[in-house]
Each structure stands twice: as structure tokens, then as C-alpha cells.
Amino acid sequence: MQPCDLAAVEARRLIGARQLSPVELVDSCIMRIEAVDHAVNAMVARDFERARAAAVTAEAAVMAGSALGALHGLPIAVKDLEDTAGLRTTYGSQMFRDHVPRVDQRVVTSLRAAGGIVLGKTNTPEFGAGANTINAVYGATGNPFDPLKSAAGSSGGSAVALATGMVPLATGSDMGGSLRNPAAFCGVVGMRPSPGMVASEKRLLGASALSVLGPMARNVPDLALMLSAMIGYDDRDMLAFPRGALRVPSIDLATLRVAFTADFGFAPTSRAVRSCFAAKTARIARWFGRAETATPDCAGADEAFAILRAVNFLAAFGATFRANPERLGANVRANVEEGLGYTAADVARAMVIQTRIYQAWRSFFIDHDVLIAPSVTITPRPWTELFPTQIDGVATKSYYHWLGLAYAVTLVGHPSLSLPLGQDEEGLPFGVQIITARHADAKALAVASAIEMMTAGDRALCRPFPDIAALSRAPRLSDTPGFRDVG
Template sequence: MTSPLQPKPTDPADFGAAEARALIARKQLSPVELADACIRRVEQVDHAVNALVARDFEDLNTNSKAAEAAVMRGDNLGLLHGLPIGIKDMIDVKGLPTTYGSLIFRDNIAAQDDPMVTGLRAAGAMPMGKTNNPEWSAGANTVNRVYGATANPHDLTRSSAGSSGGSAAALACGMMPLASGSDLGGSLRNPAAFCGVVGYRPSFGVVPGPARPMALLPLSTVGPMARSVKDASLLLSVMARADNRDPFTAVVDGKTTWSPSSFAHLPPCDLSSLKMAATEDFGFAPTEGMIRKHFASILPKITPFFARTEMTSPDCTGADRIFSVLRAIGFVGTHAKFLDEQPDLVGENVAQNVREGRSYTADDIAQALVMHGGYQRAWNAFFAQHDYLLTPAVTISPRDWHELYPTQIDGVATKSYYHWLGLAYASTLAGHPSITIPCGRDANGMPFGLQIIGQRNNDLGVLSVAAEIEALIAGTPDLAVSGPDIQTLRNAPPLRDAPGFLTVG
């Protein structure tokens, strides 16, 4: 069918979300064209990376035609009208599998949309499929025994990180302009860094989790992923909504205490007024020498634009212990029954967390909770003196995807399968909003993620500062963002044929 809208001369699959949405509103891009371009890109390259593991192109085609008809009628258009989106396989999309990367749920088909997906559809977004994640999002290498591994599109021998690795890889490849992610110990920030895209972990409660099993444990949250800060902010403006089923989402008279629509229109930020801090390791994260070196090399190119920058960090005493205990008891509460009833169908990362959680006493848990309170107060005090904090996003450069997790960094053994995520879970524990933006390439030629952290509930500020720094990076030749080679991906053999595809670790 020929579209009545004028085609764009370049491939629409490479348009950002905000750009595509504006073109759609001006009748310069058809939602059908955009959907077709995204489907075509998936068919061209996904065999090489295995990012979009469940697809519904028929529904996407139907929705794109309806979206185009709405444009031609002159209807009021939602903020995400006509934009394809990938949904992480932890979230229900009606009619599609929700496997959680678990063999136990490999045949599970969602009977209805998750409330977040309902909101995305209402804003005009068009879910096109499910993106890959490790089993129950446990671990920062995206691999499971249902769908296999997801490779890094910048180097198909390397990991896309996790747990939102499918979303990050798909975005980097141009399969869709937007994707959802979730984050506990960096699960959307780590893959964003590895794949050269943007991942945002909002303050707890900004994106409600109405069905979160442990509703009062402020660790895991959903967040937006995209190829730019502007696009991630646009998606956040829809994800952030009133839902009083989440006790951390403040709702008064049916409205949140923040304005979700404000995220769609970021205010300008004067970087020269900011008091910044920077750290390569928070004093505890096992950061690789290569990462430290790259971080040190980019700071002189960025910090002159700030009022001041001090090499310091919040007091992170007890971070590893607090995170280990709280993470583990969360797994006991939600996953122990699977290990007890069907142990052969439970992967090692999940099993390890359950066993660890069961090893803790009531005293251990009580002390971790007390330490957690002190930890958050220390961070609050730090941000009374500093506006924002810059760090590397991940402690290591992307490694071989056959490695389930790093057992050592620079020759020093790691403490657990998640210990190497310290740069991310430092801010998780504090509850402070954090964003990862691409900032050049490391000595291995792989994307490097710069993490920007702000005060709790200052989400608009973090996004605005990130957008300004992103613009600085774009104007710095050796730091400017570059995507993967699509032709190389097209010519690559299917990842599923690689040894260890389903049996990493």
C-alpha cells in the first residue's frame, strides 16, 4: 500500500524518537513507513545479535495504519504517536510471551497488557515485540536458556551486558527508537553503556511498579532507554504516571507531585553554575584500569564547562554488604519456590541468590537495613554540597559473551556475580536518579558510558544536565557517539549457531 505521506530520504529506522514524532505530526513521515523501516532493520540484523526475541509485526502493521489514519484525519496525537517500541521480556504485552528468561515460563502468554504498556499505547506507542534479558533479570550478561545470548552490536564476540541487553542492542541497531528497561544493580545503565545508547534510572516511584512483589523494598524500577537523552525523556514523560498502588509514587487528588509532561520538554541548564563531583570507583567498586584511564582522559574535556569539579564521592561504607543482603532476601521472597519445586529449571545466578539469602540471619537483615538508612543519609549530605556526580557507568570494558560474569578484574577476584556492578548499585542504594550516556570509546574500541547522578527526586535536573553534556560530547570529535556497522551485522552469521549460545557459563 502506498502511503499518502511524503517519505523521508534517509532510512527512518535511524531517526530518533522525538525527530520521528515531529515528522509524523508534520505529515513528513508516515507511521507505516517508520514501522516498515524498523521491521526491515530487524530482519536485516537481528540474526546477528538476537535482541528482539518475540515479535508481533502483524499487530505493528495494523497499529501503524491506524496511526497514519489518525494523522490524516487531524486527530489529537499522543506524545508517542506512531513510534515503535521494544518491551523487555519482564513486562506483559497481551498476546506475546512473557518468559522472564525462565524455562519455567517459556510457554507463558500474557493475557493482558501491563499497566505501563497500557499507558504507552494510550500515548500512541506501538509495541513491536519483546527484548531479551537474563533469567529473571538476574545478572548483567543477557543470556538465558529460553532465547539464548544477546551479542553486542559493536563487536559480536562481546556481551551486551544486562539485564536489559536486548533493549540496548536493539536500540543501537536501529530496530526501534524507544525501548523499556528495568534497573536494580544497573540493569538498564550497564547495557546502555556497553551498546552506546542512553539508559535512565529514575528516582524511585517516578515510574510506578503497581505489581512489584516487595512493594516497600526500593531497589528495582522500570526506566526508559533510547538513543538520546531527549528521546529517553520523552518516553519517561509517559512512563511516569499516577498510580497509587505503588507506595513510592506520591499521588494526591489523582495527580503525582511531579509533572510527567515536564520530562518531554527539558529546560535549558547553565553548566557554568554547577558544583560537580567526580569519582572513578566510589572508593569501593573494582574498576578496571582501562576504564579508569578513559574516565581520566574525558574529564578535562568536560569539566572546564562547570563552575567547579572536585574528585570526591559520597561515603559508601557498607555498600557491598547492604546490596548483597537486600538483593538476596528479595530473591528468597520471589524465587525460592522455583528453586525448591523445579531446581533443574532454575539457572545458577538465581539459585545462588536464593541460597545466599537463606544464609542470612534476622540479625544480618536488621543490620543491613540500619546500614541502609545511614547510607542514604550520607548521600543526602553529600548532595547538599555538590549538584551532580560524574562516574564511569560500568567497571569493565565489554567482555566475551561466553563469560557469564567477570570472575576477576585486573587479576583480582570478584566477590560474586554482581560485585562488578558496584558503580551502578552505589546510586541504587541511595535512591538517587542516574543516567548513562555514551562518551567515546575505550582502548578496546568499545562504547564507554558516562554516568551522571543527581539529588533524589531531581529527575528533571539530571536529564537537563545530561542533555547539555550530551551536546558537549557531540561537539568533541574523539568523544562523539557512533553506532555499529549495520552492513557488518547484515553479513554476520546467525548468533544462534555459535557454540555456547544457550549454555553460557
Template sequence: MTNPASLGAIDARRLIARKKLSPVELAQACIAQVETLDHAVNALIARDFDGMLEGAKKAETAVMSGAPLGALHGLPFAVKDMIDVTGLPTTFGSEAFANNIATGDDAIVAAMRAAGGLPMGKTNTPEWSAGGNTRNRVNGVTANPYDLTRTCAGSSGGSAVALACDYAPLATGSDTGGSLRNPAAYCGIVGYRPSPGVVPGNTRAAGLIPMPTSGPMARSVADAGLMLSVLARPDRNDPFTTVIDGQTPWDAASFANLPRRDLSSLRIAVTEDYGFAPTETLIRDHFRAILPKLAPFLGEVTEAIPDCTDADRIFSVLRGVQFLGVHAKLYDETPDQVGPNVADNVREGRSYSAEDVAQAIFAQGRYHRDWQAFFELHDFIISPAVTISPRPWRELYPTEIDGTPTKSYYHWLAMAYASTIPGHPSITIPCGMDANGMPFGLQIVGRRHDDLGVLAVAAELEAIIAGTDLAVPAPDFAALRTAPPLSQADEFLTFN
């Protein structure tokens, strides 16, 4: 019999509605996964199993009484430790907030609760989501379940690992430069970055910079769509969420019922590096090997890229401005409680002049227009999700790729931030194991606000991949059960 914890969100929700799966049984199975595996990976750093079980019992009562059921009724979900869950710590991975307990739910958590979802706990993140390696001085490191010596990426690394290990069918993530796409790629799951405003942030720090956004993470595209149907709600608190007469221009319900899409009618652009991303040979080789297996199902396939001139500069300046605005006071007043990546970003932000910022903003406008022109000729872009295969987690960030030095601790995320800058929706789906035996993520980018199209195309490709040798297996749970506690590893809490 299938372990209930291994069920996807849609399948579990359907079985619950048909009274063939008890929400309590599902919750207990998810708890068992955490209790037998998390010592090895350290993904769930705060837990509310009692609260989840209490919610599961209420969910079961609602099912048996014939009450209306929400879209996520009885489904456990994990929450990235960047947003609040009532009564649980929100540490942001920061020593300054190690004892911070949330007194209310973030709007995303509240929306998922209202749809019947059951928060199980908080997932690990780098300090303030700064960086692509999930480790911090409060909660330690999170390891990749496919190789415990390697990184799970970040910053939504804990969420990706929780999904890969069957802790829950859904998890929250957030993304500026690939923070949910990169860990999805490294852990063999799905991460979706929506268009700006589709998932509103009621506490968006920088009202003029749309690069950060929350998004769904799941083990399938359809499950991510189901979660997005709950998250994509009207909320005027986010300046990028269009609300007219109480409604958004996008039909949130459509994300839960993805339409079929004829891939053979599409004009697909493919690229290994967007013309500027520092991509290692191993990734290029894998991408070249999988394309012939996918191309017969696609329409017109062309090697082409939008104009990405100044991408590194635009991203660096706008990212630095955001970190300076949020973290400068913390860095100045308690520098000993600020980690190296956040400190680097604050210092970098201070190095930019008003003219630098103005040039970056105007360059972003030009960049956006160039991407719109490109998408008049192409329907979607397919590329690798990440520039490199997972490195050892003890390496805080890659300082070189194939012998060439990187420009910063986030330069290796360029494959993702290429589409962040113009605000285009993009998704990462698993597509084979690379030469290191690690999951490979395929990235699909669509037109701005064609979120439904990106999800639909990704679902079609996912189905094709499932029928080939590119299907990514689950991690070796038996090996994880017997692995030593990750907390005993050297450098678990320190950066040397």
C-alpha cells in the first residue's frame, strides 16, 4: 500500500473527499517521515505536530459531516522560515531573531489555512534568504537528500528537501534570484516563480522593485497549480497585484485545473546560458543530451536568447538597494549577528551612488522591453535551471565555475535571475540525473502574466519526461534513515 505521505496534493485531496483517506492518517504519515528522516537532512527546523493533528481531526470531522471542503482540505504544508506561523519561531535564519515567536499568520499562511491546509512547521533558509546554500548560524545547514555532503541550494532549500523527503505535499517558497527554482532543481521537485503580483505579498518591503515574490513548491506541476489557485488572491497591499472590483485579471481557479497544451504548435527558444550565465560544462552537456529527447514533442525549436545586456549589473544594484534598505540598521547596530552574505550585500549597496541606482532602474526598463520584443517571436524559453551541479554544502558559495572566478556570492544564480529582472514567470521541473548523479532542473520561462501557459506547458513536459529515462527517482529513504545526525557534522553551525 502507498505510504500516504508519498501522495501528491491533488491525489490526497481527492481521496480525503471520497472518505478513502483520513486527514489524521495523512498527518501521522507525514510526521513519521519527519521523525525518521530529518535528523539526516535538517529541513524542518520548527514543528507544530500537535497543532497539525488537531487540525487534521477537525478536517476529518468536516469530511464525515458532509461540510464544504476547501481546495487544500486536510493537506499538510511546510512553511519557509521567512514568514509567520502563529506560535512558531520566525528566525529568518538570523541570530538577531533566534528567539522571535510569531503572534499571527502571514497572509499566505492564512490563505492556505482558510483553504483547509494544515501548517506542520518551518523550513530552513539561509540568513534572510541571502544566498543559494541553505545554512545559517541559528539552525545549521540543510543537506541535499540525494547526497548528504552536497548543498540543497537555497534560499527555499528546507522547503525543497521537505518535499523531496515526503514530509508534506506542499511547501511555501520565495524567489528573487532563483530561491525556489534552484533548490527545486537540486532536490528533484517543482518550484514555480509567478509573475509579479500574482502571489501578493502583504508586507512587500520595496514597493518599486518587483523582483522578490513568493510561490508554490510541490512534487508535481499540477500540485503547484493547485497551491497557486489559493495563493493568487486579490490583495491591494501589494502594489503589483491588480485588483479591479475585488477581482484580479487572472482566474485563480484555472490554476487548479490546468488546460492541455499542444506542444507541437509552440515556438520554443532554447539556451544553455542566456549569453552571460557562467554555466559549467557538466550542465551544458546534460542539457544538450536531453534536448533531442524532448525536441520531437515540440514545435519550432531555435537556439535564441533575448537581449540580456547588463543583467549582472542590474541585478546586483537592485539587490544591493533592497538589502541596504532592510538590513543596514541591523548590520550597523549588531554586526556580530549578521552573517557574511548579508554583510556583503549591505556593503555592496552602500558602494552604489544615486546615479548607479538610476542607471540600473532605467537599464531594467530597457531590458524589459527587449524581452517583450523577443516574446513576440517565441512562445517559451527552455534552459537549465542552475549554472552548476550541487557543490559540497561546506562551500558557502561557488567562488569559481570551471576554473573561472565568479563575480559575487550570487553570480552563479544568473540562470534564474535572467528572467527575474523583466518579471517573467518561470518554473523548474526535474529532468534526469546529471553526471554527478544529482537531479537536474529544467527551466521553462513564458510571457509576463502567462502564468497559466507556463504551468500548462510544464505539465505536458513533465508527463513526457515521466515516460523516459529522464524521470527522477525519489531519494534513498532507507539510507537517510540510517545516516548519522547532520548536526554532528563539522561546520554544521559555523562558516570556516
């Protein structure tokens, strides 16, 4: 095992014990990036010189006996939607292909303050619009288990960087599953926390809880470690709230009431995913005190999410669309056009539906401790297919309809953690969502950690690993036809 393959918690322990140099760890991660990134195109902007300098400073602090932060000396990747001072940040858009921010986004500031060392930026679709990581600036990101298949999105670059050992920790963001879907496709963990837990000063619609920032890692303890450094109050975010330190309790699954759902009653979950989900949950159901198939009432979720999502895009890109529509990609233009077609009555109806679904979920979690669902409706497909137009022969309603399993949770603002649960029938990673009551983020982490420990060593249920040696020998992904074809 190379240092870059160490879990974040273990690497941090070794650094604190003076048994691992931050310089050695950073160099190992850089070597892994240089060895495999040509095959997957995950780390699209690199900051190696400053990272090495930061590692030297971090090592000196260790040797001097200084107080060390929770992430001291740990390399981190930052999604290319989040500003990094002095490091190219494009948002996946041609408009910003040469953009270099002067200041860090708040979440990046927090990670650096905890001792994290930013190695680079990870790929994302334009402005995060779309669950397939491809853009006209950097091209496509390939799945680490099959580079010609999708890593999902929009945090696809972060998920691939984690799966391949480029970094132990990476940032993500999530509206319709943007960090949960890539985590599932790539065999890592990603968490959509309760809105306001990780403050964002860039929230344009201050009262909208659809989009959140969250952590991504390779296991649940690492995820909790990163989240502890990301949380914090910032009064620039209307949804942020003061809270104490994150404490994840030990939990006995046998004391919990779990519900399983393959579709929340509406999502277009494929037969392949339903079959895989049924087989895997049958294995873990016996660990809980009570297990049943059940779902909260999500009637109207498709309509509500479509309208509220479009309103967000209209607010963010409406002015650009009116003045220079050619500067926006097809996905962003489609969302703005959709938003322009809605009326105030439509928005009011969507908010009423959202509130009714939220109340149904609140009641559901009175009688259940945890809800488990698949993370994604389909298994990974080629990234040349920008989005699924059909599932099992049935046409999808929109380019994001296949994300129904994710946006069911987005609408109600509950925490959701995507956890690897072995592989599907094609040998690709399979992930499930661990969902708990609103603001019960620590409980979601505790349940996921317990499942992760129970599945350790079980090849049918534990986290899968990509073949690093094969990736190092693989051809350059950029030579693949359609590499920058975004439609």
C-alpha cells in the first residue's frame, strides 16, 4: 500500500505520531495523479508547487510540537464549482476558462484552516448542470472501473479522484444527487448534509435549500472527519445555523427500525437496480431490529422539483441567457428556458407540494429510524450518452428525470449518505442512500459506519476497488471520440 491509499483518519494519526511525513503523503498523491489521471481525467487543475510548500510547512509544525488541526497535512481535492484563491476555477464553463479567483470560498477556507492541503480542482459539468461529468473546457471524466463509462455528476471528478487514490478527501455539492450519484458510480462515500450545516456564502436564493455543499471520502469515518471541518456558522447564508462539534455516536443496528424502498413510489428505477437492491438489502435487513418495505408519500415530487430547480437556474443564469445565450451550454439553457415558462402560480403550487411531501416525511420518521434506497436509478452507462433518454424502454421525462431517487430526498432537506454496497452484475460499484430524519446527520453517519463495519471483508457487500495498475496502462481518455462533445 502506498501512502496515498491510506484512509484519511489513519494518515492523520500517523502524521500526528510523526510516523508519516505530510511531504511524503503529498508526493505520493501527486505520483498517483500523474500515473492514472490520463485515463480518467479527474484532476483538471493542479496546484502541486503550492501543495508541496504547504506540506513542508505542515511537517515543520509537527516536528515543532505545534497544535495540529483535524486535517493537518491531508491532501484535498476541491470541486471546480468552488473558488480557490490563485488556482484556476472554471465552473466547467467556457466563459470562465481562464478565471483565477482572488479569495477562497468559505468552505475551502475552513478546510485549509483545519490543516488540509489543496492539491487541485476536480472536473464537473458546466455549472454543475447535469449528472454526467463532461464539459467543453476539460472534456469528460471516466469511471475508474471502466473509463468509457460515466462517473455520474456533477461531482464526478471528486469521486474518481477518491476512488483512484489521488486524494483521501474531496469536496462535493448536491442538488439532485450531484455528490451521491458519483459516489455510487465510483464506489466511494458522499454525504448530502442537512441544509445550513455547511454554510455557503454563494447561495443566490437565500431561502432555497435545494443545493448544499458536502464531503466525499473513501469510508465513513473519513467522511465524518471532513464534515467536522466543513461545518460552521456564516451569517451570509440564510440557512446556516450555529451548532456544536459533530459527534458521531456508536449505534446498534438491532435497535433500529429500517424501511427499504426501491423507488419512493415514483422514481424510474431500472429492473437491474431493483434486482441488485433487493438482493443486497435482503442480506443486511436481518441486522436491524425491524425491517420492512415502505416509503413516505412523494406524490408530485417530479413536478415540484422540476419547477423549483428551474427557478434556481433562472435566478443564476437568466440575465446571461437574455443577453448572450450562446455563452451557456445546452443543459443550462434548457433549465433557464423551462424556468421562463413557469408562472408565479406554478411556483406556489410547487412549494405547496414540497411542503406536503415534507410533512409526509416528518410523519414517516416518527415510526422509522432510517430509510434506505438505491442511490441511482440506473447502472453506469457510456459517458457519450449525456443523459438517459429511456430506462427499460420507457422514455424519461427530462434530462434529470433519472435522478428521482436523489431529488426525492433533496426536496425535503433530509441528510442522505451514499454508501458503497458491493458491485452490480456487471462488476461496477453499487451504492445505497442512508437517510435519516431532518438534522439527524450524526445518526446517518453512525448507521452508515455500522453497516460499513458489518460488510467489511464481505466481497458481495464491501467497497470495491478499481485496478490502479490497469488504469496506469490505459490509453489517454482525451483521445476518445466525443471527449468534449457536450451536445
